[in-house]
Amino acid sequence: MRTGKEYLQSVRDMKLPLYIDGGKVDSAMDHPSVQAAAEAVAFTYDLACEPAYRDKVITTSHLSGEPVPIFQHVPQNADELVAKVNVTRYCNRQLGMCSFRCIQNAYAPLLYIAAKVDADNGTSYHRNVSDWIRYMQENDLLACPAITDPKGGRKIKACDQSDPDMYLRVVKKNGDGIVLRGAKLHQTGAAISHEKLVLPCTTHRRGSEDYAVACAVPTTAPGLIHISVRHSQDERRQKGADIDLGNSRYGVHECVVVFDDVFVPWERVFLCGEVDYLEELVGLFGSSHRPTTGGCKAGWADVLVAATQLVARYNGLEDSAHVRDKLADMIAITETVYSCGIAAAMRGYELPGGGYVSDPVLANNAKYYASRAVFDLIRLAEDITGGILSCCPSEKEMNNPEIAPFLERFLKGVDDVPAEHRIRMVRLIENISWGLGSILHSATHGGGSGQACKMELFEFSKQAPYRQEAIESARRLCGITG
Numbered sequence: 001m002r003t004g005k006e007y008l009q010s011v012r013d014m015k016l017p018l019y020i021d022g023g024k025v026d027s028a029m030d031h032p033s034v035q036a037a038a039e040a041v042a043f044t045y046d047l048a049c050e051p052a053y054r055d056k057v058i059t060t061s062h063l064s065g066e067p068v069p070i071f072q073h074v075p076q077n078a079d080e081l082v083a084k085v086n087v088t089r090y091c092n093r094q095l096g097m098c099s100f101r102c103i104q105n106a107y108a109p110l111l112y113i114a115a116k117v118d119a120d121n122g123t124s125y126h127r128n129v130s131d132w133i134r135y136m137q138e139n140d141l142l143a144c145p146a147i148t149d150p151k152g153g154r155k156i157k158a159c160d161q162s163d164p165d166m167y168l169r170v171v172k173k174n175g176d177g178i179v180l181r182g183a184k185l186h187q188t189g190a191a192i193s194h195e196k197l198v199l200p201c202t203t204h205r206r207g208s209e210d211y212a213v214a215c216a217v218p219t220t221a222p223g224l225i226h227i228s229v230r231h232s233q234d235e236r237r238q239k240g241a242d243i244d245l246g247n248s249r250y251g252v253h254e255c256v257v258v259f260d261d262v263f264v265p266w267e268r269v270f271l272c273g274e275v276d277y278l279e280e281l282v283g284l285f286g287s288s289h290r291p292t293t294g295g296c297k298a299g300w301a302d303v304l305v306a307a308t309q310l311v312a313r314y315n316g317l318e319d320s321a322h323v324r325d326k327l328a329d330m331i332a333i334t335e336t337v338y339s340c341g342i343a344a345a346m347r348g349y350e351l352p353g354g355g356y357v358s359d360p361v362l363a364n365n366a367k368y369y370a371s372r373a374v375f376d377l378i379r380l381a382e383d384i385t386g387g388i389l390s391c392c393p394s395e396k397e398m399n400n401p402e403i404a405p406f407l408e409r410f411l412k413g414v415d416d417v418p419a420e421h422r423i424r425m426v427r428l429i430e431n432i433s434w435g436l437g438s439i440l441h442s443a444t445h446g447g448g449s450g451q452a453c454k455m456e457l458f459e460f461s462k463q464a465p466y467r468q469e470a471i472e473s474a475r476r477l478c479g480i481t482g
């Protein structure tokens with residue numbers, strides 16, 4: 001298993017070209033925004049090497065029988081699903097943001113669907129997926145989920161779009177492999193991952209077989225172009241800010257990734273043209289991924305609650321009844337988000353040939369609830385913090401000797417806390433609320449839109465036996481018979 005340092009070196013060794021700030025850097029890791037994101041992931045690599053956390057983070061691969069970090073593992077029981085939620089909460093609480101170790105959530109659904117397609121069609125996708133997961137485990141590599149297509153007009157089918165590349169597609173096949181053309185958007189960690197796991201973001205019908213593709217692509221594959229996104233406030237990191245960053249150590253980084261005719265050998269192809277299996281794959285991936293939100297957002301929120309509590313103290317309000325009441329509300333939201341993830345994981349079930357996935361109704365509910373609840377968390381944090389959250393002078397002013405003494409006096413709360421500490425905490429709240437490490441953006445669309453979760457929740461709930469039982473109960477209770 002790699003240490004954080006070894007992981008960082010391995011990403012540096014990729015020397016990935018990146019378009020950013022109007023230019024192109026020869027090696028993405030030379031850019032401070034990319035480095036900050038890699039530092040967050042390095043923390044998770046180190047965790048697996050720390051004796052104190054080994055029993056929480058290390059498990060045994062069912063493929064090789066070797067010890068692997070839980071982030072690389074295909075869950076083999078519900079306890080392992082629960083453990084993933086808990087580890088994610090811990091990591092995000094340490095980082096105050098996304099720890100970006102979610103790719104493993106795709107493994108069980110992919111193995112299961114590959115086995116099903118093989119059984120029906122005589123393909124060898126299951127072996128391809130297993131071999132790739134083993135390769136990821138043996139080399140302790142990081143993959144980025146390459147799922148979100150540009151999509152063009154949202155109501156138009158892939159094959160009817162005016163630009164046929166609005167969904168990633170196979171443009172060529174030969175005896176050696178396939179060629180991919182299109183793009184994947186909003187790619188978290190694309191510049192700091194060794195691999196991309198390409199999956200369809202939606203279902204496609206017959207006639208759109210070229211769009212039904214799942215495969216693994218090395219990040220340095222010829223034809224992949226990485227274009228950095230721009231975040232609000234990202235110039236703060238580029239200009240070497242410290243206090244104003246809020247979270248001065250860690251960051252997140254996303255890319256637009258263009259697939260400009262990328263060749264993928266057959267042994268790395270996991271699905272190619274089998275449109276009839278996409279609905280199940282997309283649904284299962286959602287169920288598998290979304291409980292992680294419970295740990296992810298709860299860990300992030302833990303830091304937001306703590307920072308808000310500290311700011312209340314710095315403002316001399318920690319004993320105020322309404323502040324305590326609002327902090328209790330924030331804790332209740334956090335624990336509900338967590339409970340939703342845990343419940344979905346505890347009710348996990350086995351997919352033959354795959355591994356364990358969470359209960360689909362509870363999983364989609366976890367993500368949907370979190371996507372709404374974070375707005376309340378931020379509302380309460382802003383309420384308690386005060387106007388300073390959006391009206392705080394920059395650290396450059398704090399460092400200007402002409403005016404610094406005024407700011408040290410007038411931006412202070414209680415006497416025993418210097419203005420700088422109060423401002424650092426305010427900036428952390430700003431960062432988590434809508435800055436570089438925003439829980440808001442991550443909870444709203446990361447892992448699928450709230451509406452997508454709600455639709456899945458509704459569809460899966462129709463299959464839940466207790467829903468049918470409830471309909472019969474409603475009829476019986478009001479006296480409808482027959």
Ligand SMILES: Cc1cc2nc3c(=O)[nH]c(=O)nc-3n(C[C@H](O)[C@H](O)[C@H](O)COP(=O)(O)OP(=O)(O)OC[C@H]3O[C@@H](n4cnc5c(N)ncnc54)[C@H](O)[C@@H]3O)c2cc1C
Nearest residue numbers: 145146147148154186187188441442445446447448449451
């Ligand atoms: C912080 C962050 C990190 C992310 N990381 C990754 C990543 O690592 N990998 C990855 O692949 N993706 C990633 N995503 C992308 C994420 O999965 C998508 O943003 C999400 O699925 C929504 O897709 P979209 O952005 O295209 O928005 P849209 O799908 O356009 O959604 C916008 C609105 O339109 C509605 N809508 C969409 N289609 C229809 C329709 N046909 N009819 C009616 N309403 C419709 C939606 O419900 C929503 O309300 C990330 C996103 C964020 C914000």
